[in-house]
Amino acid sequence: MSNVKHMYIGGELVESGETHDVISPATGKVVGTIAWGGEKETLAALDAAKAALDFWPATPVEERISWMLKLRDEVVAHADQLRTAVANEAGKPWEETAEDVDGVIDSLTYYAEEIRGFLTPTELPDLDGSYRNEMIYEPVGVVGAFLAWNFPLLNLGYKLGPAMAAGCPIVIKPSSKTPLSAYLVGELCEKIGLPAGIVNIISGDNAAVGDTLSRSTIPSMLTLIGSGNVARRIMELGSSSIKRYSMELGGNAPALVFNDADLDLAVDIVAGLKFKNAGQICVTPNRVFVHTDIADTFTDMVVQRAETVRIGFGPEGTVDMGPLIEGSALNRIKGLVDDAVAKGATVLTGGGRAESENGGTYFQPTVLRDVTPDMRIYREEIFGPVVSILTFEDEQEALSQANDTDAGLSSFIFTPDADRIDRVSRGLRFGEVQVNGVKYGMDMPHGGIKQSGLGHDGSRYALHDYLALKRVSYGITDAANPFKNAVSADEADASTIN
Numbered sequence: 001m002s003n004v005k006h007m008y009i010g011g012e013l014v015e016s017g018e019t020h021d022v023i024s025p026a027t028g029k030v031v032g033t034i035a036w037g038g039e040k041e042t043l044a045a046l047d048a049a050k051a052a053l054d055f056w057p058a059t060p061v062e063e064r065i066s067w068m069l070k071l072r073d074e075v076v077a078h079a080d081q082l083r084t085a086v087a088n089e090a091g092k093p094w095e096e097t098a099e100d101v102d103g104v105i106d107s108l109t110y111y112a113e114e115i116r117g118f119l120t121p122t123e124l125p126d127l128d129g130s131y132r133n134e135m136i137y138e139p140v141g142v143v144g145a146f147l148a149w150n151f152p153l154l155n156l157g158y159k160l161g162p163a164m165a166a167g168c169p170i171v172i173k174p175s176s177k178t179p180l181s182a183y184l185v186g187e188l189c190e191k192i193g194l195p196a197g198i199v200n201i202i203s204g205d206n207a208a209v210g211d212t213l214s215r216s217t218i219p220s221m222l223t224l225i226g227s228g229n230v231a232r233r234i235m236e237l238g239s240s241s242i243k244r245y246s247m248e249l250g251g252n253a254p255a256l257v258f259n260d261a262d263l264d265l266a267v268d269i270v271a272g273l274k275f276k277n278a279g280q281i282c283v284t285p286n287r288v289f290v291h292t293d294i295a296d297t298f299t300d301m302v303v304q305r306a307e308t309v310r311i312g313f314g315p316e317g318t319v320d321m322g323p324l325i326e327g328s329a330l331n332r333i334k335g336l337v338d339d340a341v342a343k344g345a346t347v348l349t350g351g352g353r354a355e356s357e358n359g360g361t362y363f364q365p366t367v368l369r370d371v372t373p374d375m376r377i378y379r380e381e382i383f384g385p386v387v388s389i390l391t392f393e394d395e396q397e398a399l400s401q402a403n404d405t406d407a408g409l410s411s412f413i414f415t416p417d418a419d420r421i422d423r424v425s426r427g428l429r430f431g432e433v434q435v436n437g438v439k440y441g442m443d444m445p446h447g448g449i450k451q452s453g454l455g456h457d458g459s460r461y462a463l464h465d466y467l468a469l470k471r472v473s474y475g476i477t478d479a480a481n482p483f484k485n486a487v488s489a490d491e492a493d494a495s496t497i498n
């Protein structure tokens with residue numbers, strides 16, 4: 001096989017007339033080349049997925065599970081190769097790449113077991129006792145999946161596991177920024193001989209691949225991890241037919257740090273999420289609201305943490321934080337910081353591009369205080385290593401400010417007060433509330449409200465997006481046949497004549 005990584009369509013590794021170089025944000029150098037898909041290849045992938053509807057939904061669940069576990073075992077066997085691809089394409093420190101590969105392994109393992117809970121029909125009571133009524137699940141159909149670049153394989157795992165378990169053929173479009181690891185998964189699908197059309201992986205120009213996938217009438221469901229703008233375009237083009245949507249669209253997460261909080265814990269969580277993956281995480285605290293009694297202490301602790309972060313790209317144990325994904329991201333975040341400073345915020349550390357011997361698009365771990373609601377950094381998802389600190393005096397003020405956003409993905413509370421936890425968690429308008437910690441896993445539902453999306457990734461709730469409910473009613477008494485004792489029209493006429 002050449003050095004060019006191929007698309008995976010219809011059970012085969014496929015070349016195309018075009019190629020695309022993948023650039024590492026850590027070094028600015030080419031780290032791989034992929035076959036670049038277009039409209040022709042996208043239509044072929046859709047046709048392959050449609051053809052798989054003839055057998056994949058009807059394949060016994062135990063056989064589907066067997067294929068999932070075969071693929072999982074290959075992912076385990078090639079974990080280092082996959083981690084290397086993620087490190088190169090996303091610029092992640094080696095330690096962070098494990099989460100991506102584990103996401104695929106965990107998804108295939110979890111959903112191979114979780115689907116068993118959807119096999120037994122649910123019986124519905126019948127008011128007059130004339131029918132036995134059952135609700136059964138069946139695959140929704142072909143799925144089109146759009147992946148974000150920040151967690152290339154974790155995001156793939158979120159879609160691959162439930163689709164395969166449910167019996168839905170899937171066409172996956174990884175981001176053109178980070179397609180290498182997804183293409184490697186395609187190679188593993190080909191290696192195990194996965195039946196044609198069950199999984200298809202193709203990356204390419206958004207207009208040629210993404211728009212074609214969205215406007216096609218073949219998918220019954222479109223699922224996305226990405227931005228609101230991309231979601232609106234997908235939904236607009238997707239209106240060519242009635243489709244389901246499952247979308248995780250980022251957030252503007254608040255963290256509420258009360259004056260009785262464990263500050264060491266709060267700093268660990270806030271700094272850990274802000275500087276992991278260079279802050280390019282949809283659930284990372286965007287706005288940190290700190291009670292005035294502890295604001296100075298908390299702020300000093302976060303600054304100290306930020307100034308110890310090791311930036312770069314190197315061997316295991318030598319780097320804490322990698323680069324932003326590309327130069328435009330660096331410029332955007334610098335613009336957010338500059339706008340905040342112009343409107344009265346203070347930069348306590350960082351604030352600009354970080355120099356690195358590797359080159360690349362690195363941004364300094366940054367802490368801002370005196371942030372206010374009129375600043376862009378308060379309103380927009382930062383998606384970078386910037387901690388924005390605001391202060392509050394009372395609980396209601398903190399809750400009101402936290403909810404002052406159109407986003408509704410994640411939120412954080414730090415306090416030991418059980419009554420306060422109950423009040424504030426109920427008052428926060430977000431799909432997830434993390435209290436004195438942070439918990440994620442394939443068994444945990446991940447989803448937002450408001451403009452942060454609909455549906456879920458992870459947990460058994462994700463399977464509800466990939467499965468359709470069907471009612472089957474069995475007549476069991478004479479009353480179930482409304483026509484049994486009906487008089488025919490001819491009989492009625494005859495009786496009238498006589």
